[in-house]
Amino acid sequence: xxxxxxxxxxxxxxxxxxxxxxxxxxxxxxxxxxxxxxxxxxxxxxxxxxxxxxxxxxxxxxxxxxxxxxxxxxxxxxxxxxxxxxxxxxxxxxxxxxxxxxxxxxxxxxxxxxxxxxxxxxxxxxxxxxxxxxxxxxxxxxxxxxxxxxxxxxxxxxxxxxxxxxxxxxxxxxxxxxxxxxxxxxxxxxxxxxxxxxxxxxxxxxxxxxxxxxxxxxxxxxxxxxxxxxxxxxxxxxxxxxxxxxxxxxxxxxxxxxxxxxxxxxxxxxxxxxxxxxxxxxxxxxx
Amino acid sequence: xxxxxxxxxxxxxxxxxxxxxxxxxxxxxxxxxxxxxxxxxxxxxxxxxxxxxxxxxxxxxxxxxxxxxxxxxxxxxxxxxxxxxxxxxxxxxxxxxxxxxxxxxxxxxxxxxxxxxxxxxxxxxxxxxxxxxxxxxxxxxxxxxxxxxxxxxxxxxxxxxxxxxxxxxxxxxxxxxxxxxxxxxxxxxxxxxxxxxxxxxxxxxxxxxxxxxxxxxxxxxxxxxxxxxxxxxxxxxxxxxxxxxxxxxxxxxxxxxxxxxxxxxxxxxxxxxxxxxxxxxxxxxxxxxxxxxxxxxxxxxxxxxxxxxxxxxxxxxxxxxxxxxxxxxxxxxxxxxxxxxxxxxxxxxxxxxxxxxxxxxxxxxxxxx
Numbered sequence: 001x002x003x004x005x006x007x008x009x010x011x012x013x014x015x016x017x018x019x020x021x022x023x024x025x026x027x028x029x030x031x032x033x034x035x036x037x038x039x040x041x042x043x044x045x046x047x048x049x050x051x052x053x054x055x056x057x058x059x060x061x062x063x064x065x066x067x068x069x070x071x072x073x074x075x076x077x078x079x080x081x082x083x084x085x086x087x088x089x090x091x092x093x094x095x096x097x098x099x100x101x102x103x104x105x106x107x108x109x110x111x112x113x114x115x116x117x118x119x120x121x122x123x124x125x126x127x128x129x130x131x132x133x134x135x136x137x138x139x140x141x142x143x144x145x146x147x148x149x150x151x152x153x154x155x156x157x158x159x160x161x162x163x164x165x166x167x168x169x170x171x172x173x174x175x176x177x178x179x180x181x182x183x184x185x186x187x188x189x190x191x192x193x194x195x196x197x198x199x200x201x202x203x204x205x206x207x208x209x210x211x212x213x214x215x216x217x218x219x220x221x222x223x224x225x226x227x228x229x230x231x232x233x234x235x236x237x238x239x240x241x242x243x244x245x246x247x248x249x250x251x252x253x254x255x256x257x258x259x260x261x262x263x264x265x266x267x268x269x270x271x272x273x274x275x276x277x278x279x280x281x282x283x284x285x286x287x
Numbered sequence: 288x289x290x291x292x293x294x295x296x297x298x299x300x301x302x303x304x305x306x307x308x309x310x311x312x313x314x315x316x317x318x319x320x321x322x323x324x325x326x327x328x329x330x331x332x333x334x335x336x337x338x339x340x341x342x343x344x345x346x347x348x349x350x351x352x353x354x355x356x357x358x359x360x361x362x363x364x365x366x367x368x369x370x371x372x373x374x375x376x377x378x379x380x381x382x383x384x385x386x387x388x389x390x391x392x393x394x395x396x397x398x399x400x401x402x403x404x405x406x407x408x409x410x411x412x413x414x415x416x417x418x419x420x421x422x423x424x425x426x427x428x429x430x431x432x433x434x435x436x437x438x439x440x441x442x443x444x445x446x447x448x449x450x451x452x453x454x455x456x457x458x459x460x461x462x463x464x465x466x467x468x469x470x471x472x473x474x475x476x477x478x479x480x481x482x483x484x485x486x487x488x489x490x491x492x493x494x495x496x497x498x499x500x501x502x503x504x505x506x507x508x509x510x511x512x513x514x515x516x517x518x519x520x521x522x523x524x525x526x527x528x529x530x531x532x533x534x535x536x537x538x539x540x541x542x543x544x545x546x547x548x549x550x551x552x553x554x555x556x557x558x559x560x561x562x563x564x565x566x567x568x569x570x571x572x573x574x575x576x577x578x579x580x581x582x583x584x585x586x587x588x589x590x591x592x593x594x595x596x597x598x599x600x601x602x603x604x605x606x607x608x609x610x611x612x613x614x615x616x617x618x619x620x621x622x623x624x625x626x627x628x629x630x631x632x633x634x635x636x637x638x639x640x641x642x643x644x645x646x647x648x649x650x651x652x653x654x655x656x
Binding site: 022023024033035036038039092094095097125127128129130132133134135136142143144145146149150215217218219220235237 | 299300301302303304386388389390409411429454457458526529533534535537542543544545546547548549550551553554555557558559
């Protein structure tokens with residue numbers, strides 16, 4: 001299935017991946033959900049026009065039971081520019097039921113030599129989203145999802161993932177040190193690749209300080225025992241402050257993590273910033 | 288609670304359409320009086336829906352609907368197959384590429400030998416013709432529908448139909464209240480008016496103060512569903528969500544309300560119920576089928592009634608009017624906790640009925656509302 005996904009983009013092999021799609025499969029990309037073969041194929045063709053037939057330059061997989069994830073980068077060798085894409089999918093090893101694809105559209109704009117505004121104009125209209133107000137506080141005795149509530153993992157991995165989640169949900173910034181390897185490779189969509197977690201701390205502080213009443217929620221998680229990789233589908237809700245106006249927004253995120261000796265050595269923090277700007281009528285740059 | 292319920296009957300979730308349309312398995316249910324080709328009630332529902340809607344054989348409604356077939360929707364009441372045929376044709380004309388993607392069929396064999404089916408459908412459709420929503424927008428939208436049908440001897444003899452119209456019009460670029468004002472102009476027949484008023488009275492009489500506590504010992508699907516309605520909707524005890532939902536449950540409600548986890552689900556329900564603070568809910572039908580080893584699918588048809596307390600400024604003059612919703616919910620329950628919920632009702636018709644009842648004339652947005 002991973003190969004079929006890769007070959008769609010590198011070779012334009014639509015028919016192979018079509019055999020994995022059901023009439024009621026859904027494919028979410030740029031915060032728009034395509035349903036069924038016809039709509040999904042249309043989305044593929046648009047993607048191929050923008051970033052198809054480039055060279056596969058990096059790949060990370062997370063093979064779970066019901067859910068799996070894939071991260072790869074496609075490079076335009078002539079321009080020496082690349083784009084990163086993540087896929088988080090529900091499957092039964094034969095068919096894909098539900099897939100969430102996140103494209104780093106900021107990097108895509110650079111690769112295509114387009115302005116963010118030009119890319120935003122060409123993205124599909126995101127699904128309508130009605131965000132109800134809720135109590136974001138972590139009251140004692142209230143229940144909030146933890147990684148181990150969603151996926152069985154070995155004790156050591158589960159502990160690291162709890163620490164990782166607490167960094168985001170509880171703002172335990174001091175936990176970076178015991179959670180990440182000092183030389184961890186961290187890639188943040190739109191902010192590039194960094195060695196060490198310093199850039200991630202800075203990014204997190206900036207993000208939290210631009211979003212009041214923010215709340216992190218886990219959606220799904222899968223773990224690959226052979227490769228020690230974890231994929232997390234999650235989102236942040238919050239009040240985004242822009243020009244004295246407050247907008248309630250939701251940022252969908254997929255994080256792909258690789259661990260060694262119970263430390264994170266690699267993380268892909270994948271967000272489609274330009275789809276977010278389109279969906280909530282925000283101006284770029286977001287942060 | 289066994290989750291290995293009815294596991295020989297067709298399950299839609301992982302089946303390719305080609306397989307669903309040409310089932311090769313043996314007959315799984317008696318289906319007395321049904322055409323011999325159908326192997327079970329799910330097969331019947333999936334194939335007749337495909338034939339009528341996707342193959343556009345509208346006239347097959349004469350074959351698969353009884354002459355007198357009450358169809359209840361929040362937007363109107365239809366009584367006979369002729370009205371079903373006309374309504375189907377009208378919708379296909381306005382949305383010619385409408386697809387009906389079957390997501391799930393939850394069913395129950397009733398004591399009176401009828402089969403009850405709750406069919407969750409996703410439709411993709413382009414609005415190229417004028418419709419009840421207004422002039423053609425030429426935009427493509429997606430909509431979730433749940434059709435609850437009573438089937439007997441090869442025919443649908445009664446139906447409750449709910450559609451997430453507010454989500455559809457958000458994609459078509461139509462304002463919710465404008466659409467409701469348009470809908471409110473539809474004159475309802477006497478049967479609808481009697482049903483609407485009787486249902487309001489019935490649901491309002493619900494005794495909402497009785498505690499329906501759920502324990503491991505008394506856990507049954509019926510108790511779970513009744514307790515869900517009583518504790519959350521009637522008693523508004525939102526901290527008990529943890530008794531019903533998994534901490535990362537996915538929750539889809541009309542108009543694009545998508546929540547995950549207890550905090551967000553709580554917010555969605557509080558905000559929605561606040562527009563009808565005295566809301567009472569009754570669960571009117573429960574169906575359950577097995578999904579996998581430790582997971583079951585539950586279909587609920589329910590009603591909510593109370594008094595409208597507007598949170599939308601444009602509807603402020605409607606305060607104190609009757610509030611009534613016909614809704615359907617599909618729950619996926621794993622180890623006694625909801626992991627996924629899809630709830631559908633027609634929010635446009637909800638507001639349209641309030642507007643019509645009030646007799647108030649409201650301006651459209653372009654008229655400066």
